[in-house]
Amino acid sequence: SAVISQKPSRDIxxxxxxxxxxxxxxxxxxxxxxxxxxxxxxxxxxxxxxxxSEATYESGFVIDKFPISRPNLTFSTLTVSNMSPEDxxxxxxxxxxxxxxxxxxxxxxxxxxxxx
Amino acid sequence: xxxxxxxxxxxxxxxGDSAVIKCTYSDSASNYFPWYKQELGKxxxxxxxxxxxxGEKKDQRIAVTLNKTAKHFSLHITETQPxxxxxxxxxxxxxxxGYNKLIFGAGTRLAVHP
Numbered sequence: 001s002a003v004i005s006q007k008p009s010r011d012i013x014x015x016x017x018x019x020x021x022x023x024x025x026x027x028x029x030x031x032x033x034x035x036x037x038x039x040x041x042x043x044x045x046x047x048x049x050x051x052x053s054e055a056t057y058e059s060g061f062v063i064d065k066f067p068i069s070r071p072n073l074t075f076s077t078l079t080v081s082n083m084s085p086e087d088x089x090x091x092x093x094x095x096x097x098x099x100x101x102x103x104x105x106x107x108x109x110x111x112x113x114x115x116x
Numbered sequence: 117x118x119x120x121x122x123x124x125x126x127x128x129x130x131x132g133d134s135a136v137i138k139c140t141y142s143d144s145a146s147n148y149f150p151w152y153k154q155e156l157g158k159x160x161x162x163x164x165x166x167x168x169x170x171g172e173k174k175d176q177r178i179a180v181t182l183n184k185t186a187k188h189f190s191l192h193i194t195e196t197q198p199x200x201x202x203x204x205x206x207x208x209x210x211x212x213x214g215y216n217k218l219i220f221g222a223g224t225r226l227a228v229h230p
């Protein structure tokens with residue numbers, strides 16, 4: 001099965017600063033997906049990252065706040081910019097795992113962000 | 117866009133009982149329906165999924181059923197064990213294969229009491 005390595009696992013940041021989260025997949029994938037999971041809540045899609053093109057953002061999320069890079073088929077970054085306490089959440093990346101029987105979307109281990 | 121509703125939000129059962137979680141979706145174009153289990157502090161783990169050309173799928177103690185006409189699908193866990201305690205999420209997507217996003221339900225917190 002595909003493994004997605006995500007880092008950092010957690011961070012505490014000052015408001016107004018930015019944090020870049022990295023995800024590395026151990027196999028090539030066409031799309032990578034970035035989700036936010038607020039405490040006790042479900043997963044909300046932030047954007048879809050396709051290598052070689054700009055990311056596609058969901059309603060309520062904008063590129064200036066959450067810039068995404070996708071330099072190759074195994075790597076992506078999400079930056080949370082100009083952070084405020086409302087950005088405190090878990091951020092997860094996801095991709096399709098072809099190695100799993102029948103396939104399926106798998107997730108990175110998540111980044112727990114606290115903004116103070 | 118797709119909207120997925122999930123019920124109940126919490127479910128408490130005795131060990132050995134069955135648990136059923138239900139989801140409905142709005143977009144008739146959805147064809148792939150996975151279920152995830154998320155333990156506290158951990159990433160969501162895919163436990164079972166179903167495609168639109170299948171009505172039911174089983175894997176040991178868990179099963180998923182799909183009714184495309186009614187646009188609903190359900191997760192069934194039999195002979196529940198304390199280690200089944202977790203939050204379960206249903207999701208829907210227009211297709212499998214990694215080219216389309218998943219839309220998640222709100223989640224069900226399952227507690228299995230010994």
